[in-house]
Amino acid sequence: MARWFRIVEKKRGGRRTGSNWLGSVGEAVFCASLFLLGSLLLSLLVGTHLVRPDPGKFAFGVGGWLLVLVTASSIVLGGGGLIWAVLGIGTSIERRSAMARQAVDHDIVHSALPRARNFPTLPAFDGLIDSPGIELAYRLPSSQTPAWQLLAVTIFTMLWNLVICIVTVSVASAHVAGRHEWLVTALLVPCWAVSYWSMRTFLNLLIQNSGMATTTVEISDLPLAPGREYQVVVAQHGHAVIRSLELSLVCEEEATFTQGTDVRREIREIYRRTLWKREAFRIEPAKPFQENCSLLVPLTAMHSFQSPHNAVRWKLVVRGEAATWPVFQRDFPLVVYPGEETMQIELASRASRVASQQVSVPGMAGVHA
Amino acid sequence: MEPLLSLCIGGTSRDFAAGDELVCEYQIDAVEPGDIQAVEMSILWHTQGKGDVDLGVHFFERRLPSDAEDGDLRPMRRLRTRLPNSPLSYRGAIVNVQWCARLRLFLRRGREYVIEQPFTLGCVPAVLPALAKTGE
Numbered sequence: 350m351a352r353w354f355r356i357v358e359k360k361r362g363g364r365r366t367g368s369n370w371l372g373s374v375g376e377a378v379f380c381a382s383l384f385l386l387g388s389l390l391l392s393l394l395v396g397t398h399l400v401r402p403d404p405g406k407f408a409f410g411v412g413g414w415l416l417v418l419v420t421a422s423s424i425v426l427g428g429g430g431l432i433w434a435v436l437g438i439g440t441s442i443e444r445r446s447a448m449a450r451q452a453v454d455h456d457i458v459h460s461a462l463p464r465a466r467n468f469p470t471l472p473a474f475d476g477l478i479d480s481p482g483i484e485l486a487y488r489l490p491s492s493q494t495p496a497w498q499l500l501a502v503t504i505f506t507m508l509w510n511l512v513i514c515i516v517t518v519s520v521a522s523a524h525v526a527g528r529h530e531w532l533v534t535a536l537l538v539p540c541w542a543v544s545y546w547s548m549r550t551f552l553n554l555l556i557q558n559s560g561m562a563t564t565t566v567e568i569s570d571l572p573l574a575p576g577r578e579y580q581v582v583v584a585q586h587g588h589a590v591i592r593s594l595e596l597s598l599v600c601e602e603e604a605t606f607t608q609g610t611d612v613r614r615e616i617r618e619i620y621r622r623t624l625w626k627r628e629a630f631r632i633e634p635a636k637p638f639q640e641n642c643s644l645l646v647p648l649t650a651m652h653s654f655q656s657p658h659n660a661v662r663w664k665l666v667v668r669g670e671a672a673t674w675p676v677f678q679r680d681f682p683l684v685v686y687p688g689e690e691t692m693q694i695e696l697a698s699r700a701s702r703v704a705s706q707q708v709s710v711p712g713m714a715g716v717h718a
Numbered sequence: 719m720e721p722l723l724s725l726c727i728g729g730t731s732r733d734f735a736a737g738d739e740l741v742c743e744y745q746i747d748a749v750e751p752g753d754i755q756a757v758e759m760s761i762l763w764h765t766q767g768k769g770d771v772d773l774g775v776h777f778f779e780r781r782l783p784s785d786a787e788d789g790d791l792r793p794m795r796r797l798r799t800r801l802p803n804s805p806l807s808y809r810g811a812i813v814n815v816q817w818c819a820r821l822r823l824f825l826r827r828g829r830e831y832v833i834e835q836p837f838t839l840g841c842v843p844a845v846l847p848a849l850a851k852t853g854e
Contacts, residue, residue, distance in 0.1 A: 392725055
């Protein structure tokens with residue numbers, strides 16, 4: 350707890366530099382005020398209407414209903430925030446986390462997922478094993494969904510360009526008629542730039558998705574264990590001349606953090622091993638490219654890890670460069686379990702522990718405050 | 719005067735393997751028993767690094783004066799728990815996972831004191847071999 354009351358305090362994401370207790374009290378007071386103000390105004394509105402009914406006040410376009418909506422929102426937000434703040438006062442983060450874990454342990458849906466209960470914080474792999482492969486046990490799903498991305502870009506491009514066309518025609522007609530609206534014309538320039546960008550993105554995506562057909566990756570087993578060898582088969586369909594195509598095993602760390610009011614995400618690649626790379630070949634629709642290889646996760650690798658704001662992810666990455674097509678990359682997520690090697694303690698530490706156990710009085714490593 | 723909190727991890731080593739039993743002892747002093755509102759003892763992991771802090775509690779015990787003999791929460795208390803298989807302690811580039819035992823003391827009038835004792839679960843090396851550029 351801060352020794353002195355700080356008038357100005359820094360807020361770093363969900364953390365505060367000042368007293369948490371004072372912060373919670375301040376939040377509760379703010380929410381209570383909002384709730385009280387909303388209640389008073391709504392009572393005033395309803396009371397006035399009951400004493401002197403004025404149907405004109407609630408007519409369309411006057412704003413009576415808007416006032417009711419705003420005051421009711423204040424009551425709901427203020428009341429909800431007040432209950433949340435009161436529940437949070439004096440409750441440690443450990444206690445809240447323990448309660449959340451208990452709730453998860455009793456969650457029937459959660460417990461039905463194929464997640465090893467002895468391995469907390471490992472991501473569920475139910476989405477990875479529900480599709481059997483042709484050559485090997487499982488066909489891995491791609492982490493990107495180009496169809497959805499293409500659909501979203503198509504809808505945006507259509508709507509945006511429709512609106513810009515209508516406005517452009519309207520402004521052009523005005524100019525022809527002698528009514529020069531220079532401000533609207535100037536505002537149209539950045540809109541045309543967005544139109545150009547949207548069309549370019551749409552065409553790029555269209556070329557990528559139509560030119561380079563599906564990439565399938567199959568694996569012999571899941572989840573992966575470090576030190577064990579697995580078989581992987583990659584098949585690239587389509588009709589193209591390929592300059593280069595490669596398969597890599599990649600591990601990334603991902604951190605999500607709050608910066609001011611923005612939520613940002615940083616990804617750092619910490620491991621990459623190219624499993625194979627092929628250059629200068631042709632893919633025909635009747636004869637897709639196929640390559641087999643073995644995959645070995647490093648013995649001392651960190652396992653897959655998933656928490657709300659941090660993650661360690663393993664994946665297979667297929668990256669290709671084709672003549673006359675843009676470079677394409679497709680990611681196939683994997684789940685790596687902790688290896689036997691990393692679940693043990695280091696040899697030096699093991700030796701010192703054995704030595705300490707041979708001494709009759711057990712020591713205690715501790716801190717005092 | 720501030721209360722005195724003592725937290726010890728059993729054994730001389732702070733390195734543990736997955737599935738090991740962790741023994742912890744804690745004791746509170748220099749405070750009147752009547753001033754203590756609650757004591758919370760947790761074995762937990764939390765993240766450090768670039769991302770917002772995440773936390774997972776493996777073991778949690780909250781004691782109130784009514785849980786103790788004579789309502790006194792100050793005497794030494796020992797607890798045991800078997801450590802899980804994951805997440806293992808990890809020092810990455812932007813994500814770190816740190817395990818610790820944490821003791822939190824709640825006093826009257828909203829005062830709160832925390833001490834913690836870090837330890838290591840497993841032996842994941844801090845840095846993987848350099849980024850391999852080509853297959854072997």
